[in-house]
Amino acid sequence: MTSNNNDKPLIASALRTIDIETGAIAALKARIDANFEKACELILNCQGRVVVTGMGKSGHIGKKIAATLASTGTPAMYVHPGEASHGDIGMITSADVVLALSNSGTTEEITSLLPVLKRKDIPMISITGEKNSELATAATVNIDGKVEEEACPLGLAPTSSTTAALVLGDALAMALLEARGFTRDDFAISHPGGNLGRRLLVKVKDLMHSGDEMPRVTESTSLTDALLEMSEKGFGLTTVVDESGQMRGVFTDGDLRRSLDAGKEIQKTSIKDVMSTDYKYISSNALAAEAAHLMQESNVYVLLVTNENNSIEGIIKMHDLLDANVV
DSSP: OOOOGGGOHHHHHHHHHHHHHHHHHHHGGGGOSHHHHHHHHHHHTOSSOEEEEEOTHHHHHHHHHHHHHHHTTOOEEEOOHHHHTTTGGGGOOTTOEEEEEESSSOOHHHHTTHHHHHHTTOOEEEEESOTTSHHHHHSSEEEEOOOSOOSSTTSOSOSHHHHHHHHHHHHHHHHHHHHHTOOHHHHHHHOTTSHHHHHHHOBHHHHOBOGGGSOEEETTOBHHHHHHHHHHHOSSEEEEEOTTSOEEEEEEHHHHHHHHHTTOOTTTOBGGGTOBSOOOEEETTSBHHHHHHHHHHHTOSEEEEEOTTSOEEEEEEHHHHHHTTOO
C-alpha cells in the first residue's frame, strides 16, 4: 500500500512552499517590460556604482544582488538604510544609482532617505510589491515584484516576495552582463581565488621551474652522470644541450628503461646516443590549464617550457598544477 503526502506533513509543507514560490517566479515574466529595460539603461549609463539598499530580509537579498552585480561587471555595493540615515548616505554620490528593495514600498528606513537622494539628484530603481507605494512612485523607475501570496502559511514571513526580488536582481545582473559583453576571462579576474579564476588566470610561467632548477646535461655527458642529474633535480628527465647551450633533446625514465633493455652500459654510454629528440613542450605564456590538458592528452607528466624565441626556458610538472589547484 502506497502512502500519499497527506501522511507526511513535512514533505507536504515543503512541496507547497516550492509550488507557491515557483508560481511567484513564473509570474515575474509579465513584469519584464519597458521599466525593466529603463532600469538596465540607468545602470549601463551610470558612471559610479549601483548602491543597493534594503531592510530586514530585503537587506539580505540586497547584499546578494550587490555581490552578484559586482562579480559580473557592474560595480556595486550594499548600504544599510538605517546606517545611511546616520552618516553612511555620504557613501552615495551623484554618479551612483540606488537600487532599493522593499516589498511594501513603505519601509521607513528607506523612505526617510528619499529627500536626500532627491536633493542630490541620484537616480533610483526600486523593486517593490506595491507599485503605487511611496517608494515606487518616488523612484526614477519601479520594477514590479508583487507576489500573490507568501509561502509562509501565516502570510507573515517574507518568502515568495524575497525570492521574487532575488530573481529580479539576478535578471538585472545577467541582462547587464550580456549588454557589457562580460566574458569568462572578466569573470575570472573578479574571482582570482576560485577554481575558474585559477584556470583562466594562472599561466605556465607562474608555476614553471627555471634556472638552476632545470635538469641539464651536455651531449657528451655519460649516462651515469645524466642519471645523477635526473635524481638530483627530481623531474624524471633531463634536458640535453650542446656546448653552446642549445637544446638537442631529452632523456627520460622511459628512455632509461629502453636503454637497459637494449643492453646499454650506463658507464660507457654517452647521453647523446640514447636521448630522445621528440619531446612535448608548451609556451610560458600559455595558461596552466592548457598545460594540464596537454599532459593528459599526451599521457606525460612533465612539459618543457619555451619562451617567445622558442628557446627552452623552464620545466613544469603535473604536481605543480595540482599544488596550484589548476586541476
